[in-house]
Structure formats: structure tokens, C-alpha cells
Amino acid sequence: MIPFLDLKTQYHSIQNDIQAAVLATLDSAQYTLGRDVACFEEEFAAYCGATFGVAVNSGTSALHLALLAAGVGPGDEVVTVACTFVATVAAIEYAGATPVFVDVDPLTQNMDPQRIEAVLTDSTKAILPVHLHGQPADMDPILAIARRRGLVVIEDAAQAHGAEYKGRRVGALGDLGCFSFYPGKNLGAYGEAGMVVTDNEDYAQTLRMLRDWGQEHKYRHVIKGFNYRMEGLQGAVLRVKLRHLDDWTAARRQWAALYGQWLGDCPVETPALTPWGRSVHHVYAIRSPRRDKLLKALQQREIQTGIHYPVPVHLQPAYSNLGYQAGDLPTTERIAQETLSLPMFPELGTARVEAVAAAVWEALAHG
The missing domain is CATH 3.40.640.10 (Type I PLP-dependent aspartate aminotransferase-like (Major domain))
Structure with missing residues (x-):
């Protein structure tokens, strides 16, 4: 797992x-x-x-x-x-x-x-x-x-x-x-x-x-x-x-770079690289219109994932008082439907990044 x-x-x-x-x-x-x-x-x-x-x-x-x-x-x-x-x-x-x-901006979210x-x-x-x-x-x-x-x-x-x-x-x-x-x-x-x-x-x-x-x-x-x-x-x-944060950040950035390399030609959208920003990859979130299929396929391979966040705040029942409806924030809503967060932590390691990337490829290749 x-x-x-x-x-x-x-x-x-x-x-x-x-x-x-x-x-x-x-x-x-x-x-x-x-x-x-x-x-x-x-x-x-x-x-x-x-x-x-x-x-x-x-x-x-x-x-x-x-x-x-x-x-x-x-x-x-x-x-x-x-x-x-x-x-x-x-x-x-x-x-x-x-x-x-x-x-939100569709690239940076x-x-x-x-x-x-x-x-x-x-x-x-x-x-x-x-x-x-x-x-x-x-x-x-x-x-x-x-x-x-x-x-x-x-x-x-x-x-x-x-x-x-x-x-x-x-x-x-x-x-x-x-x-x-x-x-x-x-x-x-x-x-x-x-x-x-x-x-x-x-x-x-x-x-x-x-x-x-x-x-x-x-x-x-x-x-x-x-x-x-x-x-x-x-x-x-x-x-x-x-005292360890910079080393942990360097590791996260290393795994993010490997994800980006191995998923480069995969039919998913990987986190944007901007000329002005240095991300610390708290979450490594990819996007795919087939997100739910991909999530289930990774679960079957015992790869844990997350969704950040499945329902945007303006559509949460608790915030209906603000008066927003579906369609008011189309980019935000599309991101919520497509985003899947892959394993990401400093101790992740090359082998597990490669295994996750291979599983994403395999899942999307079959459907």
C-alpha cells in the first residue's frame, strides 16, 4: 500500500x-x-x-x-x-x-x-x-x-x-x-x-x-x-x-518534478509551473475529466489519494446564505470535479512516485 x-x-x-x-x-x-x-x-x-x-x-x-x-x-x-x-x-x-x-485562474487554481x-x-x-x-x-x-x-x-x-x-x-x-x-x-x-x-x-x-x-x-x-x-x-x-523544513521542501519538489516528468505525456493536467512562483507542493493535485474512474483504479492498486476539494465553498449547504449557485464560478466548479491529489510527503521516494505514475498511466489507458 x-x-x-x-x-x-x-x-x-x-x-x-x-x-x-x-x-x-x-x-x-x-x-x-x-x-x-x-x-x-x-x-x-x-x-x-x-x-x-x-x-x-x-x-x-x-x-x-x-x-x-x-x-x-x-x-x-x-x-x-x-x-x-x-x-x-x-x-x-x-x-x-x-x-x-x-x-480562479485555471492553471494555478x-x-x-x-x-x-x-x-x-x-x-x-x-x-x-x-x-x-x-x-x-x-x-x-x-x-x-x-x-x-x-x-x-x-x-x-x-x-x-x-x-x-x-x-x-x-x-x-x-x-x-x-x-x-x-x-x-x-x-x-x-x-x-x-x-x-x-x-x-x-x-x-x-x-x-x-x-x-x-x-x-x-x-x-x-x-x-x-x-x-x-x-x-x-x-x-x-x-x-x-530546522528540517527546507530539506523536506526540497524532497517534495524532487518528487513533484518526477511526477511531472513521468506524467508529462499522460492525458492528465499536472500542477502548473509559473515563472514567478516556487511551489512547496503541500498537495500534488492532477486534473482529469475521468477523475472518479482514476480514483477507483488507484484504490484497487492500494494507492491512497485525496480530493481537495470535492464541493467548492460557494456550493456548500452551510454557505447557501451567500446566494451563490452552480455556474457562478465555472472554473472553480470544474476544478472540483476534476482534481485528484496523489501521494505527496518528503519520505515518499522515487520507487513509489514511479509506481503511482505507472498506475495513473495504466488506469487511463484502459478506458
Whole structure:
């Protein structure tokens, strides 16, 4: 069996360092925030090329607080995409604002900058692009529109740790960048965790209060906040894993290149290579009109796959209140029907990549 993801192998490769870090945190009794979290904030912000990092308890919390810190609230609109995990949109509604969708570029599957101007209104407060699957969105035109219209740009970089746009790491391109450290992410905690990075000191100060019940200092509640603090153990784990992230990314990129080579002439669409983006391949998603047939064929060969995401957010029953219907975002909807994610993790190896590619070829050759 070829797994879609293998977290155990990665853990065993760094087990001694992880256990030492966890034991040290337990011994320190700094279980919420504390030294390891503070150090990780500095280290990860520096890794992204940002000045400040504010650690929280999930990527969803990172998005929620970034929106609030930017002043987004009731009556505001936030332009984003439906080709994403539901948390992107949920966070906008948590802030009291209204999500407004634009369709995506068919090659990158990220926000199409050419569609933004058409949906802007006097109520638009922010643009929230998603770096889907670790592929950077085309940020320069997005930022140009935002600067011209006085809008905040909040990056959803939950899947894009270390991804680069024109030589700069994502998350530090807009006003605020939001990351998830869910266990399956390229940089994953051993539980839930997230972070917001920014160069804006006022945003950082507000974020630190928002995550800790709105406290300026203990029992001094300046604003209404939340219990969104990162646990000390997760900070310790993530500090260890951050030291390996570049090597893990290099491995992902190696396997992606092999997939691209062996599937080059196959009747599937492989992830786009852009002149301005360096993907970190959180997911290696191919596209085929025969996606469901291909999925079943790979299952029969004991190859695990995934679909990211089978129903776009604008067509989810929970978000019917937004008033979108089938056909409103045709590219997003077509991607949802055609996308299949192949196994992708740093420890995957040449033999398994070749086996998966051969199975894709065989499945499509018979029908």
C-alpha cells in the first residue's frame, strides 16, 4: 500500500530531538505560550521574512484574528475564493463580514486578479488570496489593486510554508499572512496550531491581545478577545521541525518534478509551473475529466489519494446564505470535479512516485 501521507516515518526521523524538546517543556511547566512559543514566533517570522509572528491555536484562528486586527467587521466585504478549504470563508463570517467570491485562474487554481475589480464595492475592506496546494497566488496585481483602492491584503498561506513569489516567501507579501500548523501541513504540529506574521507593529500588538482574552497585561482587558493561545508543547515541537523544513521542501519538489516528468505525456493536467512562483507542493493535485474512474483504479492498486476539494465553498449547504449557485464560478466548479491529489510527503521516494505514475498511466489507458 502507498499511503497518501506518512507522519509516523517523519516523526521517527526526528524522534530523539522531539522527545528532548517536549520533556524540556514539560519540565519548564510553560504549557501555554511561554519561551518555546516566543522563540518559535521569532524564528518562523524570520523564516518568512516578516518582522513579527503571533502564535495562535489554529490556522482558522489566525485568519479570524488577522481580519479583526485589520479592522474587518460587520458591513464589510472581503474578496476571496471558493476554491479553498472552508476555514477561509468561515473566518470571514466569524469576523462579521461578508465573503465575496471571485473565480480562479485555471492553471494555478488561485485567485484570478483580473476578476477582482468587477466585484469591488464601497463596502470592500480586504482581499484574501489563498496559496492553494503550496502554489503562490499571483500577488503583484492583487497588491496593486489593493493599494490603489486602500484595501488590506491578508494571505491565507495555510498550505504554503516556505513557498516563494518572485524570490520572497509568501505570508510576508501582504499586510498579514496566516499559517496553519495542522499535523498534515508541510510544517505540522502534533496537534492544532497556527500563526499570523506581519510587518505592522500595531497589528502584532492587537493580535497578541486578541488571542489572550484582549489582555494588555494580566487582568487588564483592553478589547474583547478570545482564548486562541498556542500551547507550549506545540511551540517546542515546531521549533524542532522548522530546522528540517527546507530539506523536506526540497524532497517534495524532487518528487513533484518526477511526477511531472513521468506524467508529462499522460492525458492528465499536472500542477502548473509559473515563472514567478516556487511551489512547496503541500498537495500534488492532477486534473482529469475521468477523475472518479482514476480514483477507483488507484484504490484497487492500494494507492491512497485525496480530493481537495470535492464541493467548492460557494456550493456548500452551510454557505447557501451567500446566494451563490452552480455556474457562478465555472472554473472553480470544474476544478472540483476534476482534481485528484496523489501521494505527496518528503519520505515518499522515487520507487513509489514511479509506481503511482505507472498506475495513473495504466488506469487511463484502459478506458
